[in-house]
Amino acid sequence: MNKYTKELHDSIKNSDEEFVKEKYQYDHAKSAAKLSLYHAHGATEKNKNNHRNYKTEQKEALKLNDKVVKSTNSANNVLKAAKQSLVDSGKATSNVSTAATNMQISANAITKLASDVAGINAVVNAADHGRFKDSLQTALGKISEAAKKAEEVSLVSLQATIEAAQSTASTVVNDAEATLAAIKGLHSSTAGRYSGLSEKTVASNEALTESRQVETAAAGTFDIAKKQDKAIKTTRRLINQVSNNDLLLQEKVDEDYDERDENLLDDWPLIGPGKSYTIQFNKFKNEDKLKAYRMVMVKKDAANAFDINLAREMEVGTYHEITPDGADIYRRRFYLLGTDQARIPILPDFSEQKTSNTKASGPFCDEQNVRGIAVDYKGRPIEQGEYYVAFIFAIYRDTTENRVNGLDYYLSLPSRELILQKRPYRVKKYDDELKVYTPFFDSRNFEVSFKVDYEKYNPDKEEFRILMVEADNVKANRINRHIDHLAAQMDKAEYEYNTANNKLNEMLSELQATKAKFDHLAQRVTSLETALETEKDPTVKKRLKKQIKEYQGERDDTLEYQEQLTTEIYTPKTGQEAITDEKKITYQKLQQQELEASKDKKSDFIFDSDLMGVIQKGNYYTATPFKWDHISADIQKREAVERLSLAKLKLDDFLRRFFNAETSVNQEQAQFEKAEAKLADKVVEFNRIEKALQDAELQVLKDKENKKSKKENDEIDLEAMIILLREANLEVEEAQDEVYLAQIALDLAKKEAKKIKDDVSTLTAYSKAIFNKNRSELIFHFAEQYGSEKIDTEDQPQDILFFTELLEDATDNYGEPLQFNELYLSKVALQILADSSDFLSEKERIDQIYQKLHPEFIRKHYAKSSIQYQAVVYTAIKSSDPEDKNKYKDVHSKYADPNALYGVVE
Numbered sequence: 001m002n003k004y005t006k007e008l009h010d011s012i013k014n015s016d017e018e019f020v021k022e023k024y025q026y027d028h029a030k031s032a033a034k035l036s037l038y039h040a041h042g043a044t045e046k047n048k049n050n051h052r053n054y055k056t057e058q059k060e061a062l063k064l065n066d067k068v069v070k071s072t073n074s075a076n077n078v079l080k081a082a083k084q085s086l087v088d089s090g091k092a093t094s095n096v097s098t099a100a101t102n103m104q105i106s107a108n109a110i111t112k113l114a115s116d117v118a119g120i121n122a123v124v125n126a127a128d129h130g131r132f133k134d135s136l137q138t139a140l141g142k143i144s145e146a147a148k149k150a151e152e153v154s155l156v157s158l159q160a161t162i163e164a165a166q167s168t169a170s171t172v173v174n175d176a177e178a179t180l181a182a183i184k185g186l187h188s189s190t191a192g193r194y195s196g197l198s199e200k201t202v203a204s205n206e207a208l209t210e211s212r213q214v215e216t217a218a219a220g221t222f223d224i225a226k227k228q229d230k231a232i233k234t235t236r237r238l239i240n241q242v243s244n245n246d247l248l249l250q251e252k253v254d255e256d257y258d259e260r261d262e263n264l265l266d267d268w269p270l271i272g273p274g275k276s277y278t279i280q281f282n283k284f285k286n287e288d289k290l291k292a293y294r295m296v297m298v299k300k301d302a303a304n305a306f307d308i309n310l311a312r313e314m315e316v317g318t319y320h321e322i323t324p325d326g327a328d329i330y331r332r333r334f335y336l337l338g339t340d341q342a343r344i345p346i347l348p349d350f351s352e353q354k355t356s357n358t359k360a361s362g363p364f365c366d367e368q369n370v371r372g373i374a375v376d377y378k379g380r381p382i383e384q385g386e387y388y389v390a391f392i393f394a395i396y397r398d399t400t401e402n403r404v405n406g407l408d409y410y411l412s413l414p415s416r417e418l419i420l421q422k423r424p425y426r427v428k429k430y431d432d433e434l435k436v437y438t439p440f441f442d443s444r445n446f447e448v449s450f451k452v453d454y455e456k457y458n459p460d461k462e463e464f465r466i467l468m469v470e471a472d473n474v475k476a477n478r479i480n481r482h483i484d485h486l487a488a489q490m491d492k493a494e495y496e497y498n499t500a501n502n503k504l505n506e507m508l509s510e511l512q513a514t515k516a517k518f519d520h521l522a523q524r525v526t527s528l529e530t531a532l533e534t535e536k537d538p539t540v541k542k543r544l545k546k547q548i549k550e551y552q553g554e555r556d557d558t559l560e561y562q563e564q565l566t567t568e569i570y571t572p573k574t575g576q577e578a579i580t581d582e583k584k585i586t587y588q589k590l591q592q593q594e595l596e597a598s599k600d601k602k603s604d605f606i607f608d609s610d611l612m613g614v615i616q617k618g619n620y621y622t623a624t625p626f627k628w629d630h631i632s633a634d635i636q637k638r639e640a641v642e643r644l645s646l647a648k649l650k651l652d653d654f655l656r657r658f659f660n661a662e663t664s665v666n667q668e669q670a671q672f673e674k675a676e677a678k679l680a681d682k683v684v685e686f687n688r689i690e691k692a693l694q695d696a697e698l699q700v701l702k703d704k705e706n707k708k709s710k711k712e713n714d715e716i717d718l719e720a721m722i723i724l725l726r727e728a729n730l731e732v733e734e735a736q737d738e739v740y741l742a743q744i745a746l747d748l749a750k751k752e753a754k755k756i757k758d759d760v761s762t763l764t765a766y767s768k769a770i771f772n773k774n775r776s777e778l779i780f781h782f783a784e785q786y787g788s789e790k791i792d793t794e795d796q797p798q799d800i801l802f803f804t805e806l807l808e809d810a811t812d813n814y815g816e817p818l819q820f821n822e823l824y825l826s827k828v829a830l831q832i833l834a835d836s837s838d839f840l841s842e843k844e845r846i847d848q849i850y851q852k853l854h855p856e857f858i859r860k861h862y863a864k865s866s867i868q869y870q871a872v873v874y875t876a877i878k879s880s881d882p883e884d885k886n887k888y889k890d891v892h893s894k895y896a897d898p899n900a901l902y903g904v905v906e
Contacts, residue, residue, distance in 0.1 A: 033221045036221065051201065051205055065190040244413040249418045272423070275336050278331055278332065281330055294314070299388055306377065317375070319393070387419045388417065395409060434893055448804050449802060466620060467874060521554055524551050607813070625800055633782070641773055659842055664749045664752070
């Protein structure tokens with residue numbers, strides 16, 4: 001390496017080292033900003049839940065307060081009515097008292113009259129006036145009877161006066177005042193509660209607004225940190241491309257590796273993650289002067305000390321040497337110690353690559369697998385959990401030219417660092433392996449189950465942490481990751497478009513210059529040919545012919561190059577213009593996709609493996625293996641089946657009474673309608689007779705006015721009609737009585753039916769019994785396959801089943817209690833009864849009701865879930881040693897399907 005090259009190399013290396021320092025700063029800043037954003041979003045979620053709960057409680061408190069206000073108004077009206085009744089009662093008492101006094105006076109007068117008449121009667125008896133005596137005796141008897149009745153009426157009046165004086169109107173007033181006072185006290189309490197909740201709602205809204213502002217600021221900080229991190233990485237990438245031959249050190253991970261069983265891949269046996277890596281670089285521009293490339297691995301903390309002198313002293317076996325062969329790209333894949341050599345795939349050899357992948361300059365890529373132990377420059381095997389960088393050490397040919405130019409060796413800049421890590425077991429969601437079981441309504445937790453391959457599970461190293469994340473946050477996280485992915489693709493597409501467009505512009509400029517050059521050469525040839533025609537001197541003519549031939553050759557070469565450029569630019573689909581247009585369209589499509597995806601952005605929530613790894617212990621649940629044994633599960637199953645049978649018997653009896661009551665209501669309704677119809681007929685008949693009688697009476701009056709002789713049968717007809725009218729009136733009254741009695745019977749039947757219908761506990765008990773039975777069958781099924789008695793036996797299953805019941809009052813990933821969706825289960829049961837079709841037979845209606853009482857049917861058709869949660873399982877390494885943890889990469893499962901909790905509201 002000559003002095004100029006070394007100085008340039010050292011300058012670029014120093015700049016790269018500064019960029020590396022900035023990169024670490026920005027990495028830490030980005031991580032800190034991401035964590036701050038996560039916690040800021042958590043504060044927003046907490047305040048959102050508080051605000052939502054306070055609003056719900058405020059709404060209920062307002063309803064209760066409105067009811068109390070209505071009750072207060074009713075109590076006021078009752079009190080006013082009671083007071084008015086008291087006044088009216090006083091007046092009535094006074095009137096009754098006056099009436100009693102007047103009645104007493106009248107009774108006294110009648111008694112005195114009776115006494116006077118008795119005296120006259122004595123005189124008459126003495127005189128023995130015959131007829132007058134008899135009349136007087138009759139009058140005396142009637143007057144005496146009247147006096148007796150007057151005395152009785154006087155006593156009744158007196159009693160009425162006493163009862164009036166003892167009226168309960170004042171008691172009613174007292175009771176009404178007490179009721180009003182109690183309701184006012186209740187109103188004061190409900191109004192105070194509503195006022196307090198209103199204040200809390202306002203305060204929670206203010207807190208929510210403030211937390212959203214903090215979250216927005218945190219999102220801005222995170223966005224800035226991402227852009228700074230991206231900018232520094234882009235700068236390093238450009239330096240690496242321009243000044244370091246695009247040297248790349250990357251882990252080699254086959255796509256969909258976690259979804260496939262490597263033991264079954266005979267045709268292309270995959271090597272697991274963390275077990276291999278690739279070193280790749282572009283060929284050096286002066287490759288024709290090179291003898292060999294050497295790929296070198298160095299631990300990152302020793303990279304600064306690794307220089308060209310150490311590189312020159314490396315022993316054979318501490319590097320991988322490549323002989324330059326004209327490829328545009330050189331790539332080698334290395335495998336860590338312990339890899340089965342027989343499983344290393346054999347890539348096509350160089351000759352096959354040269355045949356299938358060639359350019360005008362030679363093979364595009366020289367790619368091979370190194371079938372040996374991956375080592376660093378000291379000969380030590382590459383280890384998992386350690387950071388490494390790669391160097392390319394170029395050795396020049398020993399030629400005079402190279403010695404004159406000071407070209408002997410060249411050491412590249414270090415690549416970006418790489419750490420190879422094992423992948424702990426990642427819980428899968430394929431074939432619904434990760435499932436969340438929603439409990440019965442008004443339960444306080446979830447149950448989560450998943451399977452783990454017995455041979456891959458290491459309980460001493462790994463633990464599985466269950467996190468419950470609100471579904472809206474999961475959706476926001478997915479959208480944000482999608483937007484980031486689109487943004488990265490868009491940046492790449494923009495770079496590719498700009499590169500293609502710059503190349504197109506260069507080619508167009510070159511084509512334009514070529515056309516101008518061709519025109520100039522054509523004109524020059526024409527000019528020389530004209531001069532040749534007029535030239536006489538043989539020597540000059542010979543020189544002109546030579547020049548014409550040279551210019552013609554150059555002109556033809558220029559034309560050929562012009563045609564080549566035209567072809568390369570304008571050929572459909574493969575020309576540079578078509579390529580540029582395609583890149584532009586791709587870039588514009590990604591722009592549109594990113595814009596559309598941004599419209600769906602819900603929040604700035606980010607939740608990845610890094611954040612899952614720092615969740616506090618109280619905010620996750622450690623998964624536990626299935627602990628039931630076959631016998632216990634069988635006992636529980638039998639008990640659940642018996643309880644379901646009993647619940648079904650009770651429900652059968654309830655439905656029988658319900659349908660009987662419904663039938664009774666229908667029958668009484670029919671009787672009532674029949675009685676009403678009969679009454680209507682009797683009223684029509686009565687009205688007809690009454691009209692006929694009126695017409696007859698009118699005719700009699702007309703006959704009298706005309707002084708017609710009346711006939712005996714006319715009077716008889718009129719009296720008969722009166723008798724018929726009286727009989728019709730009696731029949732109307734009887735029909736009215738029948739309607740009244742039918743109404744009473746109908747009301748009683750409806751009341752009984754409502755009493756039966758309102759008692760829906762039998763329905764909900766049956767629904768719960770179904771759930772318990774299904775759950776016990778699930779546990780029994782699990783116990784048959786994964787029972788605890790099978791552990792460490794010959795019947796040990798291939799998978800370990802984890803079945804974890806979250807604690808009471810479970811929390812989400814932020815430590816906030818899981819939110820419940822309100823479910824009016826009694827109303828649902830009534831709705832199920834009401835929805836049973838009247839057009840079906842009783843048996844069909846019963847079958848329909850049984851079907852709808854299934855918990856899953858209720859969840860699907862009657863339960864509204866505005867708040868749902870999704871489970872995710874994070875695999876954590878138990879070791880507290882950072883070096884040990886570095887050997888493993890954080891992984892988590894896919895999210896389980898959304899599930900909701902329901903709180904029953906009566």
